[in-house]
């Protein structure tokens with residue numbers, strides 16, 4: 270049993286990790302989250318009354334606050350997910366990405382280093398700082414090939430550049446100061462509780478509301494999709510059994526073009542929420558101007574995490590997407606509050 274400190278634990282992936290850690294393991298968890306527009310305390314409601322769960326609202330870039338939190342909670346493992354995460358927002362306002370993703374990671378590393386140095390030598394060996402990153406740091410692929418742990422970094426958006434910078438800081442703190450740290454780079458996630466600015470929840474909700482389904486360009490950009498609960502299992506495995514200094518690429522071997530994804534959603538909504546006014550939800554598809562600098566294709570070779578740690582996804586795209594559409598259908602209050610307030614589905618990141 271370990272004490273986990275999970276940053277960004279009120280976000281989409283972080284909250285999935287926390288719910289999984291409380292429900293399926295003996296670990297205790299303290300969540301540190303600033304609760305930006307993307308953080309939602311309601312995503313933690315299923316575990317909020319568990320005695321092994323605690324929540325602190327704080328900005329990871331606030332170094333004195335991070336030092337205080339490390340001192341108070343004495344974590345064995347840090348899982349660092351807090352970040353600004355939406356590419357379109359990074360085009361409109363890169364400053365927040367520099368602050369949270371780069372300065373925030375720096376502050377957290379400094380606080381973790383001070384804490385690690387204060388530990389007994391046994392505890393020092395066991396301590397892990399797990400930095401959660403994205404495949405977007407590798408840039409864009411052509412028609413063939415996959416990203417793997419040795420792929421050179423080539424980030425193209427302000428978001429991916431800020432994540433690449435944070436990955437480099439983590440590597441440097443491990444190499445220079447000996448902080449036991451590891452990194453994972455994952456492909457696109459989807460599933461329950463995802464903020465409805467991202468492709469899959471936006472399309473599900475727009476389809477349920479009978480609104481247009483805006484697809485960038487010709488919809489030919491390809492992403493490698495992973496169900497979020499598979500990612501959460503992988504992250505806990507990396508954090509608890511991964512080797513310090515290593516990187517693990519995580520993906521579902523599930524490449525789909527954006528158009529294929531939206532068509533699959535339309536078929537599921539046709540079946541699960543038929544609307545006599547819209548005989549086929551594909552009729553709502555609306556091709557709009559492309560995102561500036563839109564990467565063409567991402568794909569992950571997950572051979573290392575499978576061979577070294579024994580992790581494999583359990584969901585196929587078909588089973589995961591069905592669960593996701595069913596979740597948005599039966600959890601309208603979770604997303605209707607967002608759609609009627611902080612995010613109404615408007616487009617961002619149009620002007621480079």
Ligand SMILES: NC(=O)c1ccc[n+]([C@@H]2O[C@H](COP(=O)([O-])OP(=O)(O)OC[C@H]3O[C@@H](n4cnc5c(N)ncnc54)[C@H](O)[C@@H]3O)[C@@H](O)[C@H]2O)c1
Nearest residue numbers: 277279280281282303304305307308328329351352369458
């Ligand atoms: N969503 C994906 O498909 C995907 C894929 C690979 C990697 N990642 C990475 O995984 C992590 C989590 O992604 P997500 O999709 O859950 O993001 P998200 O946007 O849903 O959640 C981010 C969380 O971080 C919090 N946060 C932001 N800035 C903060 C700060 N300065 N201090 C404290 N908390 C802060 C937010 O309040 C929110 O709860 C990110 O680091 C992201 O880069 C995401």
